[in-house]
Each structure stands twice: as structure tokens, then as C-alpha cells.
Amino acid sequence: MSKQEWPLYEVFIRSRSGLSHRHAGSVHAADDEMALSNARDTYTRRNEGVSIWVVRSDKIVASDPAETAAFFEPAEDKIYRHPTFYEIPDEVENL
């Protein structure tokens, strides 16, 4: 029998109600149900979460590392997009 790797799933866990899900890692699983079980058994053994999302890794659309410059650098020299760029006059009280 040929050994076929199960598809990879990315695991996102919400540690407390009110917080957003954070990427925790990935698991292999043959189907969606198993992915959820495996994520639970692998990443929440020490009481880490209250909610789990799993999504097949090949369903995630990701930015291309080769295009990092085009994607992210234009934002680097536009410091006026940060609120800290602006000096707040002393007269302004409630901002």
C-alpha cells in the first residue's frame, strides 16, 4: 500500500472569549472532522482554548515572499499614516 500524506490544516485557537483566534500551528488530517479532533488533541491539551478553527492550508491565499517589496515597502516611508506623526496642540483636550 502506498503511503499517502494526509492534507495539511492550519489551526487557529481562541484562548479566551473576547479575544480573536490566533494561529497555533498545523496538523495533518484526512478530513475536516479529523482536523478538528487532531487540533484539539494536539494544541489544547493544557487548557489553551475555548474555540478552534481549522482550515485546509491549500485554501489559504497568501502573499508572495518575492513580492514583499511591492506589497509592503511603499508603506514604510509614509510616516504621516501613523497618528504619532502629528503633534497635538496643547489646547486640544479631548483627543
Next chain:
Amino acid sequence: MSGKAVLAAYATRLGDNALVLGQRMIELVAASPELEEELANANFSLDYLGQARMFYTYAGECEGAGRTEDDFAFLRPEHEFRNLLLVEQPNGHFGDSTVRAVLFESWYVLLLDALTRCAAPGIAAIAARAIKEVRYHVRHSSQWLVRLGDGTEESHARVQASLDNLWRYTGEMFVADELDTEMLDAFDGPDLSAIEVQWRQNVAAIVAKATLALPAGQWMASGGKQGRHTEHFGFLLAEMQYLQRAYPGAEW
């Protein structure tokens, strides 16, 4: 039997089921087909060990003779263990272990549910904790049964054979002996005939979903509750108890 003696004996039996199945699953550690399944199996076996510890400790308190959890686990001979024959059956292949888990856990979860409402607060408290773990185990093992039964031609045939082989050990789960009856009468314990009806429904549904055939009209093995075990059990105990037998009183 006095009330305390009933509770001690009953808790010991619950501890035996949990310990023996936990020990069987521990034999599978580092032998799972996938890393994620490995972690799940090890987690589940630790759940069972934890339950066994609670049941034995409680049994020791009810008995009042100063026996600890370790005395129950490591210093009793084969015929004093009162676990079901089903849980001591060898792991076999992955389908065998899966079927064993489905058949036992579908019953155990119903039993624990009934125990959470019994009139023995100590046992009810342990059951309330254990049932959360076992509910998840059933879900996990049932999913695997469906996957294997409804999988390839080979997995279907193999897991059907596992079901046919292990079915004979399900009968004694529902045969109430003296202790079951005393637990029911004195402490409002589980009614095994009601559990049987529910178990048959639940298992039939899982088996149907797995496109497998429910075995019928088989001869049923029994004796586990009376301490008469299958030949596999002695080997399990020999391995599990080796250290305490060879070095009595050894501690971490």
C-alpha cells in the same frame, strides 16, 4: 454487603475498567499510524488512568483498610480484577482497537451519565468529571469507525471482522449481577436494562453510518465481573505489575 462495602466494590470495578483499557492503550504509545493520532491515544489513555486513580482512591476510603490506589492497581492478582472482558482484549490492528473503543465507550458514557445522578456523592462526582472526557472519546472513536467502515474495500472488510470478533464481549455489560443490583437498589445506581436499550440504538446508528452490518445471534462470553478473565489478561497484568512485584514498595 454493607453500604460502604457495596461502594468500595463498585468503585473498584469502575477503576478496573478504566485502568485495564488505559493500560491497553498505553501499549500503543509510539505505535500510532500518525503523529496526531498518537497524541490523541496517549491523551485518552491518561484520561483513563486518571479515572482509575480517582475510583481506586475512593474505593480505598470506603473500604477503610488503608489501601491506596497503587495497592489496587499493582498488588492484586488476576481474579480480583473485575473489569469487563472487552477492555482486556488485545489491541490487534487499528480497526480492532477502534471497535473495542466504540463498543465500550458507548456503554461507559451511558453508565457514567446514570452514575452522575446516583445517591453516592463520591461516585457521582467522579462520574461527572469522567463523562466529559469519555464523551469526547466516543466522538473520536465513532468517527474512526465510520471512516474505516465507509473507507476502502479492505478497511471495510477488516473492521467488519473486528466487529464480528469483539461483539461476543458486549453481552456481560448488560447482565446485572448481585453488585449491580445492590448499587441500583441502595444507591439509585444505573439500570443496565435501560442502558442496553439506549446502547443498542446508539451503536446501531454508528454501525449503519459506517455501512457495516450489526452482528446478531452470537454466543456471549462473560466472567469479567466475577474475576474470570480471558487468557490475554494475565500477560497484561504481568507487564503492568512487574515493577511493584520485583521491587516491592518502589517509588518515584
